[in-house]
Amino acid sequence: MVSKKMQSALNQQIKHELYSAYLYLSMASHFEASNLPGFGHWMKKQYEEETGHAMKIYGYVNSRGGRVELEAIEKPPAKFKSPLEVMKQVLEHEKIVTGTIHTLYDLAMKENDYATQVMLQWFITEQVEEEKTAADIIEQLKMVGDAPAGLIMLDRALAARS
Ligand code: FEO
Numbered sequence: 119m120v121s122k123k124m125q126s127a128l129n130q131q132i133k134h135e136l137y138s139a140y141l142y143l144s145m146a147s148h149f150e151a152s153n154l155p156g157f158g159h160w161m162k163k164q165y166e167e168e169t170g171h172a173m174k175i176y177g178y179v180n181s182r183g184g185r186v187e188l189e190a191i192e193k194p195p196a197k198f199k200s201p202l203e204v205m206k207q208v209l210e211h212e213k214i215v216t217g218t219i220h221t222l223y224d225l226a227m228k229e230n231d232y233a234t235q236v237m238l239q240w241f242i243t244e245q246v247e248e249e250k251t252a253a254d255i256i257e258q259l260k261m262v263g264d265a266p267a268g269l270i271m272l273d274r275a276l277a278a279r280s
Contacts, residue, residue: 121229125184127222128234132172132179133189134218139168141211144194145204154269156277157201163279164208171241178237201269202259209252216245 120128146161179186198204219241226234255276262268 120179120182120184120231120234124225124229124231124234125179127225128175128179128184129187129189131218131222132175132186133191134215135168135172135175137191137194138211138215139165139172140191141194142168142208144196145198145208148196148198148204149201154201154273156273156275157204160276160279171244174240175237178234182233202256205252205256205259209249209256212245212248212252216249219245 142161142164146158146165149155149161150158176186198207219238223235223238223242225231226238255272258272259269262272
């Protein structure tokens with residue numbers, strides 16, 4: 119069994135992951151309306167990943183005899199700036215999520231909840247990857263600068279994300 123405190127913290131994390139999904143879907147919509155379908159595709163994949171993260175925690179809470187209680191998800195922004203600014207926003211958001219995972223891990227250590235620590239280790243590794251991917255795209259966008267040809271090439275590259 120997870121403790122009541124841990125259950126509540128995990129439920130909060132489900133909300134963070136679902137908000138991330140919502141945010142990235144909103145970014146996908148922005149890109150698709152801006153003639154950047156590759157960026158849109160990349161963001162929809164990101165959306166799918168985030169719902170996967172939420173469901174991973176959902177499954178874990180149930181497997182430990184806990185009860186998932188869904189929290190309200192706030193409305194994500196609908197207006198965005200340049201692709202570079204959007205990707206910077208992604209990186210900042212991922213850093214916040216990394217912080218929430220680390221806080222959860224701290225709680226799991228405090229409670230000697232070893233199973234939750236093991237489950238969270240996957241997320242800690244995943245966050246390193248997520249931050250790196252966003253940072254890499256930011257660097258590529260900086261290289262592209264104001265060159266439309268470069269942006270179109272990058273858009274095609276992002277369209278290939280499986
Ligand atoms: Fe589920 Fe991108 O953190």
